[in-house]
Amino acid sequence: MKYINGGVCAAKGYTANGVHCGIRKSKSKLDLALIYSEKLANTACVYTKNLVKGAPLTVTRENVADGKAQAIICNSGNANTCNADGIEKARAMCKLVAEVLPVKADDVVVASTGVIGQTLDITPISNSIKELASGLSADGTAAAEAILTTDTVRKEAAVEFTVSGKVCRIGGIAKGSGMIHPNMATMLIFITTDAAISTEMLQKALSCDIENTFNMISVDGDTSTNDTVCLMANGAAGNNEITSEGADFDEFKAALNMVTTAICRMIAGDGEGATKLLECKVSGADNLNTAKICAKSVICSSLLKAAMFGADANWGRVLCALGYSGADIDVNKVDVSFKSGKGVIDVCKNGAGIEFSEEKAKEILLEKEIEILVELNSGNASATAWGCDLTYDYVKINGDYRT
Amino acid sequence: MKYINGGVCAAKGYTANGVHCGIRKSKSKLDLALIYSEKLANTACVYTKNLVKGAPLTVTRENVADGKAQAIICNSGNANTCNADGIEKARAMCKLVAEVLPVKADDVVVASTGVIGQTLDITPISNSIKELASGLSADGTAAAEAILTTDTVRKEAAVEFTVSGKVCRIGGIAKGSGMIHPNMATMLIFITTDAAISTEMLQKALSCDIENTFNMISVDGDTSTNDTVCLMANGAAGNNEITSEGADFDEFKAALNMVTTAICRMIAGDGEGATKLLECKVSGADNLNTAKICAKSVICSSLLKAAMFGADANWGRVLCALGYSGADIDVNKVDVSFKSGKGVIDVCKNGAGIEFSEEKAKEILLEKEIEILVELNSGNASATAWGCDLTYDYVKINGDYRT
Numbered sequence: 001m002k003y004i005n006g007g008v009c010a011a012k013g014y015t016a017n018g019v020h021c022g023i024r025k026s027k028s029k030l031d032l033a034l035i036y037s038e039k040l041a042n043t044a045c046v047y048t049k050n051l052v053k054g055a056p057l058t059v060t061r062e063n064v065a066d067g068k069a070q071a072i073i074c075n076s077g078n079a080n081t082c083n084a085d086g087i088e089k090a091r092a093m094c095k096l097v098a099e100v101l102p103v104k105a106d107d108v109v110v111a112s113t114g115v116i117g118q119t120l121d122i123t124p125i126s127n128s129i130k131e132l133a134s135g136l137s138a139d140g141t142a143a144a145e146a147i148l149t150t151d152t153v154r155k156e157a158a159v160e161f162t163v164s165g166k167v168c169r170i171g172g173i174a175k176g177s178g179m180i181h182p183n184m185a186t187m188l189i190f191i192t193t194d195a196a197i198s199t200e201m202l203q204k205a206l207s208c209d210i211e212n213t214f215n216m217i218s219v220d221g222d223t224s225t226n227d228t229v230c231l232m233a234n235g236a237a238g239n240n241e242i243t244s245e246g247a248d249f250d251e252f253k254a255a256l257n258m259v260t261t262a263i264c265r266m267i268a269g270d271g272e273g274a275t276k277l278l279e280c281k282v283s284g285a286d287n288l289n290t291a292k293i294c295a296k297s298v299i300c301s302s303l304l305k306a307a308m309f310g311a312d313a314n315w316g317r318v319l320c321a322l323g324y325s326g327a328d329i330d331v332n333k334v335d336v337s338f339k340s341g342k343g344v345i346d347v348c349k350n351g352a353g354i355e356f357s358e359e360k361a362k363e364i365l366l367e368k369e370i371e372i373l374v375e376l377n378s379g380n381a382s383a384t385a386w387g388c389d390l391t392y393d394y395v396k397i398n399g400d401y402r403t
Numbered sequence: 404m405k406y407i408n409g410g411v412c413a414a415k416g417y418t419a420n421g422v423h424c425g426i427r428k429s430k431s432k433l434d435l436a437l438i439y440s441e442k443l444a445n446t447a448c449v450y451t452k453n454l455v456k457g458a459p460l461t462v463t464r465e466n467v468a469d470g471k472a473q474a475i476i477c478n479s480g481n482a483n484t485c486n487a488d489g490i491e492k493a494r495a496m497c498k499l500v501a502e503v504l505p506v507k508a509d510d511v512v513v514a515s516t517g518v519i520g521q522t523l524d525i526t527p528i529s530n531s532i533k534e535l536a537s538g539l540s541a542d543g544t545a546a547a548e549a550i551l552t553t554d555t556v557r558k559e560a561a562v563e564f565t566v567s568g569k570v571c572r573i574g575g576i577a578k579g580s581g582m583i584h585p586n587m588a589t590m591l592i593f594i595t596t597d598a599a600i601s602t603e604m605l606q607k608a609l610s611c612d613i614e615n616t617f618n619m620i621s622v623d624g625d626t627s628t629n630d631t632v633c634l635m636a637n638g639a640a641g642n643n644e645i646t647s648e649g650a651d652f653d654e655f656k657a658a659l660n661m662v663t664t665a666i667c668r669m670i671a672g673d674g675e676g677a678t679k680l681l682e683c684k685v686s687g688a689d690n691l692n693t694a695k696i697c698a699k700s701v702i703c704s705s706l707l708k709a710a711m712f713g714a715d716a717n718w719g720r721v722l723c724a725l726g727y728s729g730a731d732i733d734v735n736k737v738d739v740s741f742k743s744g745k746g747v748i749d750v751c752k753n754g755a756g757i758e759f760s761e762e763k764a765k766e767i768l769l770e771k772e773i774e775i776l777v778e779l780n781s782g783n784a785s786a787t788a789w790g791c792d793l794t795y796d797y798v799k800i801n802g803d804y805r806t
Binding site: 079225309323391 | 795
């Protein structure tokens with residue numbers, strides 16, 4: 001099992017494209033993406049738990065109720081959420097796909113991201129749909145580009161693995177950046193695989209995986225209304241279909257986890273305004289839930305995030321975040337260290353400060369990827385959460401996002 | 404019942420002082436406060452729910468276990484938390500007070516605020532204790548100044564009211580600014596009253612009040628390790644002691660609430676880096692808990708806070724925050740308006756956007772105090788939460804707090 005190049009078209013039998021249709025003002029910004037599977041694919045989705053749900057989620061949920069989909073259409077620049085006619089517009093997007101590709105409208109996954117509460121103009125989409133479909137190719141980069149909003153980099157990852165002697169591939173693209181604090185689902189993530197796997201096992205693998213990946217990221221504590229993860233499996237690799245638990249399913253889950261973990265790191269590291277990826281690794285917890293709660297609480301602390309921006313080894317804020325996390329821990333047993341490519345430094349033992357070189361700490365914290373290591377010394381469970389620093393640019397980006 | 408000038412010395416029989424002792428480097432910054440009651444006072448306290456608790460809280464809890472206290476000593480610049488010898492140092496502070504005033508060491512409330520995890524040097528405190536005590540006067544401003552950290556203004560409020568024909572006073576001072584997201588207690592708040600009231604009723608009034616006041620503020624979602632609210636009642640007003648529920652107790656609770664509400668608004672409006680006070684008023688909820696959860700969720704949204712900094716009427720972020728709050732609401736019934744001294748503007752009806760003048764909205768949102776009005780249209784319960792905008796300066800202040 002290994003990482004390979006590519007994203008949503010890394011697996012056999014998928015093509016994609018992205019164009020600028022005009023929802024976004026800047027002509028240099030692609031804003032409409034299409035992903036197409038040659039065969040009808042088994043499909044699993046998870047969605048935001050926000051009670052305010054984007055209209056596209058309602059339509060997607062209807063369309064994948066039978067566990068099948070064949071195409072994904074996604075626009076950026078407008079979330080098509082909190083609109084009187086959102087569902088109508090989301091259905092219209094699916095119909096447009098059915099007009100230009102040999103798919104049924106109700107086999108289309110639809111997603112939107114951008115401003116909430118503004119009417120979505122369907123005209124730019126209908127004007128561009130033919131161009132979008134005719135440009136489909138095995139190069140997924142334009143689609144990866146078109147789903148972004150304030151993201152600064154494309155997010156793609158792919159993995160090659162083997163099931164019943166057949167080489168399979170799984171790869172995905174993601175849109176992250178702001179309003180990132182997933183709850184059961186996250187952001188926009190489209191993952192495709194050519195492995196043959198039943199819808200039931202596909203959903204099982206996805207629902208299990210997100211608990212330790214996307215649900216462990218936070219950029220700003222805001223859970224979006226449009227978070228969607230969609231995983232399609234078209235079976236083009238020719239392996240024996242995975243229909244139950246066992247070695248093949250484990251192999252598939254491991255490959256999926258390699259893709260989702262890579263995407264998590266990309267999303268957190270490219271959080272709005274971020275200059276650093278923060279990775280909080282909690283170990284020595286007496287159960288998994290405690291480890292997860294602690295890791296998430298640290299990664300969500302605005303004060304710690306700001307300290308990391310300033311490369312300030314203010315470990316008291318780590319202790320503070322553990323203390324209010326709600327987890328049942330013995331704070332007098334906690335050790336804290338900071339780690340990066342420049343080394344590792346211990347800053348707290350048994351819940352109290354220890355002497356350390358501020359100079360060395362600064363050198364470590366000036367790196368772009370920082371690990372915050374928390375040892376609870378109470379058991380064997382561990383968990384990782386991902387986040388980013390809090391910066392001037394986060395405020396700037398969100399102080400006037402709509403203009 | 405009316406607001407009067409003054410703070411912690413507005414009530415009869417209390418004196419206070421504040422000095423620069425040297426815990427903080429800047430000589431212009433007072434860092435040690437003392438509040439003294441001529442008589443032993445009935446005393447009620449509430450504390451942070453953070454599992455990491457400052458050593459001063461442990462000592463204060465011991466000292467007020469009998470429901471009595473006569474003095475408060477508080478330093479800024481060092482939280483005396485997560486230190487090996489914190490409790491010893493906190494006890495030493497109480498002993499120093501007993502050496503210079505006619506009080507017992509175990510009748511002293513002790514509090515500290517500042518950096519976590521650095522050893523507290525007791526020498527500057529012992530060197531200054533005589534000067535501190537000899538300067539006690541009915542002017543509480545130096546004490547109000549000395550408990551501040553990154554606060555930009557003193558926080559004082561006082562109210563005059565009447566119990567059994569006797570004029571009583573209640574007033575307090577507060578330290579707020581950062582790491583503000585109280586849970587059952589908050590920040591440092593010292594309130595004194597000359598009303599006669601039993602410790603039991605005093606605690607009841609305080610514990611009840613904070614649920615609707617301090618626990619409804621958030622600056623940054625971080626619950627401090629040292630939050631303490633202390634309320635002293637010395638009976639100097641000469642009223643019949645309040646020992647049970649009834650009209651007198653209601654009068655006292657109303658006066659307390661006037662003081663705490665005023666302090667809440669001051670703390671939120673002076674949150675770290677804040678340029679605006681945000682007040683979210685949720686009405687039409689089917690129960691109080693729902694109203695409170697909704698109001699608090701809106702006030703905590705980093706995205707909404709950044710939008711308010713930019714005077715951007717991005718109401719979709721209000722809906723989003725309601726949606727992920729965890730409250731059981733019908734999002735299709737929600738109305739949202741923004742209000743300030745410049746007027747009021749409706750921006751969302753029945754969960755969907757409505758046309759509004761962006762120009763008018765901007766004018767309203769450029770004010771220093773903004774009300775975010777949320778009508779759930781599902782019942783009669785309402786609640787208010789207070790917060791502030793998220794600004795460049797919040798990041799700046801917290802990016803390098805320790806230097």
